[in-house]
Amino acid sequence: MGENNGIIKSSQNQVLHVSLDHHDDDHVLSDQSNPKLYDDDGRPKRTGSVWTASAHVITAVIGSGVLSLAWATAQLGWIAGPCVLLMFAFVSYYMSSLLADCYRFGDPISGKRNYTYMDVVRSNLGGTKVKICGVVQYLNLFGICIGYTIGTSISMMAINRSNCFHKNGEKKACRSSSNPYMIMFGIIEIVLSQIPDLSQAWWLSTIAAVMSFTYSTIGLGLAIARIAANGTIKGSLTGVSAGAVSQSERIWRSFQAIGDMSFSYCYSFILIEIQDTLKSPPSEATTMKRANLISTTVTTTFYMLCGCLGYAAVGNLAPGNLLTGFAFHNPFWLLDIANIAIVVHLLGAYQVFSQPIFAFAEKWVSKNCNTSKFITKQIKISVPGLGSFNLTLFRLVFRTSFVTLTTVVSMMLPFFNDILGIMGAIGFWPLTVYFPVEMYMVHKKIEKWSTKWIFLRLLSLFCLIVTVVAGVGSVAGVILELKVFRPFHTSY
Incomplete structure (x- = not known):
């Protein structure tokens, strides 16, 4: 830079x-x-450890995507659903381990550090691929921030609706607009976005990780209670039947479900930023691989439980958001706690994904406009209990503008499942598979046509096909939604 x-x-x-x-x-x-x-x-x-790295990853991974897994499993059925989920778990862990080896250029202990995902691409591949990587990475991060804004508004509306049902009875419509809740979320994120960088947001990631376990556990408890009340396990081997929806819609939904599942494991594009917070020795790659294993094991366990038990409880009618599939008024207080936990978690997850964008923009501006007082003048801000930090006017204006933009776009296109599917499709193959494979082969000097070279090429090709399929299904879903959608007039 x-x-x-x-x-x-x-x-x-x-x-x-x-x-x-x-x-x-x-x-x-x-x-x-x-x-x-x-x-x-x-x-x-650097002071980061395997536990802080795991907290960052879990915060990034166990996001609002976990709530769509019951719906995704319903589209694929008992056979394909869990198999696809486990496949993405393996691919994500394996590719993240390859990427972790590329943090330092050359020697894993004393080689030159790469501070960002783009730095790794620049060191190993260079040329046009750096620009392509940057466009895809930051577009995906921007889209995820939009998805999390939408997810938060859904949870806030669920809290309002559950209390309305409890107070007025379930015959009451209890509809509300998502716009005020998105605006509220945006205002809070404007404040949190002034945290200087990801390494200083470790406490927020820790709180968010705890919250993710909280609402996932509540969702599991409600699913188990529903299964016990039903006295049977719902669902089918092949998922939603063609009779319930048209054949074409069933295909699109299946493709979209694959995109949702791929999204639920996407974090490779912020892995290097997380790895750059780790202390050494041992080598950062060793610590990051341990964090990858811990976080992938934890998230996959939760995903399997939430996806499978949620599907078993609700069956082929599983909703896009697991927690909205149960009665809002029974037990309303427990659902309120779960949805509050989701909101707190997504407040932290938004920062994990937005901080790389902030860092990139601020470094670029610092390089090209370092004589402007608007860029260089610093204001000392004291925060009771948290110490003080320096704030530049550019940071305040840029980060506020970014949050405002994601909020406005979210209000225009509040399609939760479709957005998750598209983001999964955009980011999965290029950022989680293609670039890590290409960089690893250059970094480790993998011989052409060797067994490992052939394996990595075939795996990359397979994941490309999966990405195309998921992208087509999610775009089709958005097109269907747009036929009846009015911007800024969404209510539930």
Whole structure:
């Protein structure tokens, strides 16, 4: 990214001016005498561990997508549903492990660090592929932020609706607009977006990870209670039958379900940013692989339970959001807790996915406009209990504008399942499969036509086919929704 001027604080709270070049090894720092304070690249000592990395990944992965898995399983049935979910778990873990090896260029202990996903692509592939990667990565991150804004509004409306049913009875319509809730979410995110970077948002990711377990556990409990009340396990081997919907709609829904499942595991495009928060030794790759294993095991367990038990409880009528498939008024307080947990979780998850965009924009502007006071002038903000940090006017304006844009787009296109499917399709193959495979083969110098080379090529081709199928189904879903949709007039 060229040379960027920043400011960090020493342990004595002295302000030190730093000049960082993200692609060269000639980092210049005014004081590098104490290795306890600074890493080998002149940056403040990284303190992340396998547990903080796991928290970041779980926060990113166990998002609103988990709530659509019962619906996705219903479209595919008892055989294909769990198999597709396990397939994506394996692919995601394997590809993330390949990507983790590429964090340092050359030696895994002393090689040059790559701070972002694009830096890894630049170091190993270069050329036009860097620009393509950047467009796909940041478009996908932008789309995920939109999806999380929509998901949050659905949970907020569910809280309002459950209390309305409890107060007025289930015959009451209790409909409400999603717009006020999206605006409310946007205002909170504007404040949270002023957190300087991902490494300083670890506490938010930890809270969000706890919340994800909370609402997933409640969803599981409600599903088990419904199964016990039904006295039987619902669903079928092949999913929603052609009689319930048209044959073409069944095909589109199946494709969209695959996209939803692929979305539920997408986090490779922020893996390097997470890995860059880790301390060493051991090597960052070793720690990140452990975090990948822990987080993939945890998320897959929850996914299988939520998807399968949710489908068993509701059957082929499973809703797009697992928690809205149960009576809003019984038990209304438990559903309120679950939906509050979803809201808190998505507040943190939004930051995990938006921070890479903020970092990229701010580094680019710092490089090209470093003489402007609008860019360089810093304002010291004190937060009770959290200390103080420096805020630039550009950060305030850009991040506020970004959150505002995602909120407006969410109000225009509030299609929860369709958005998840499209985001899964856009990001799965290029960011989770293609680039990690290409970079790993260059990084490890995999011999052409060797067994591993052939395996990786075939796996990449298979995942490309899956991505195309998921994308077609999700786009078809959006087209169907648009036929009856009026922007800014969505209510449930």
